[in-house]
Amino acid sequence: MPTDTPPQPSPPAALLAASSRLLRPLVRLMVRGGITFPVLTDVLRRLFVEVAVTDILTQPKARTDSRISLLTGVHRKEIRRFREMPPDSTSPPEVVTVSTQIIALWLGSPRFVDDRGRPRSLPRAAEPGSDAPSFESLVSSVTTDIRPRAVLDDWLSQGLVSMAASDHVVLNAEAFIPRPGGAEQLFYFARNLHDHVSAAVANISAGDTAPFLDRSVHYDKLTLNQVRDLEAFARDVAVRALLEVNRKALELIDAAPTGDEPTHRLNFGAFVFNENDLPTQDQPALAGGAAA
Numbered sequence: 001m002p003t004d005t006p007p008q009p010s011p012p013a014a015l016l017a018a019s020s021r022l023l024r025p026l027v028r029l030m031v032r033g034g035i036t037f038p039v040l041t042d043v044l045r046r047l048f049v050e051v052a053v054t055d056i057l058t059q060p061k062a063r064t065d066s067r068i069s070l071l072t073g074v075h076r077k078e079i080r081r082f083r084e085m086p087p088d089s090t091s092p093p094e095v096v097t098v099s100t101q102i103i104a105l106w107l108g109s110p111r112f113v114d115d116r117g118r119p120r121s122l123p124r125a126a127e128p129g130s131d132a133p134s135f136e137s138l139v140s141s142v143t144t145d146i147r148p149r150a151v152l153d154d155w156l157s158q159g160l161v162s163m164a165a166s167d168h169v170v171l172n173a174e175a176f177i178p179r180p181g182g183a184e185q186l187f188y189f190a191r192n193l194h195d196h197v198s199a200a201v202a203n204i205s206a207g208d209t210a211p212f213l214d215r216s217v218h219y220d221k222l223t224l225n226q227v228r229d230l231e232a233f234a235r236d237v238a239v240r241a242l243l244e245v246n247r248k249a250l251e252l253i254d255a256a257p258t259g260d261e262p263t264h265r266l267n268f269g270a271f272v273f274n275e276n277d278l279p280t281q282d283q284p285a286l287a288g289g290a291a292a
Helices: 011-032 037-056 065-072 076-083 094-108 135-140 148-158 183-205 224-255
Strands: 161-164 168-171 217-219 289-291
Touching: 037 065, 037 076, 065 076, 094 135, 094 148, 094 168, 094 224, 135 148, 148 161
Parallel strands: none
Antiparallel strands: 161 168, 217 289
16 A cells, blocks of 8 residues: 555664764764774774674684674684784773862762852861861872872863962862863763763663663754753753762762672763754754653
């Protein structure tokens, strides 16, 4: 029976279309950063092999070069080459591990926030014999390998903190926004997008209930002023949510039984994006909004 409804694409075609849209901003970043297609191709070959070995072929006996080649389409000669290469390092830069822990404590620990939950202005050093919170005690509670003065000098140069009267250290409200293009920003870029995509993939692959939260509120056909107002509101809501989750994490860590093995991790994030979404013949503008 004739129908006006176009046929639905097969799952592989739909997956390819979704993957193409997902990769587009990454390809734009790589082209601007000087990463050429042949370089990316070699990276993808190695990734296909790694994923086949670690995620698909869970039985060691099944991880033969022939089986991997059949799954991935990568030649067995290339597979042997990749097997001999050392694994890529995924360790975060030291500045990330130290600075984020210190700032997380300053933003969420009752010892370092005021009655309204805002980070206190801390004296650089406590009075002799005093156990009052200070910047030095904050840094020392996280690391004894780096001197508090070195952390302070680095943060002052980045604008993360400023000095106030009576030698007090004040945390920037927009604490720890990594420098554009720096090692810290690229670390968070990779980790946060990896975790978001991993959550979405797990939800797509789930047989019944989606295991992870992956929701958004999106609106089309807004004016520029409406977008600006909504983005400012969304930023405020997101920051408050992130601070609350940080405080709850610190509470749980402090209250954890000493016998529990801390081998798990959790990443909770938020993002805001807007663009001038001009309609085309193939992509008409959509009206209204939704949560998805």
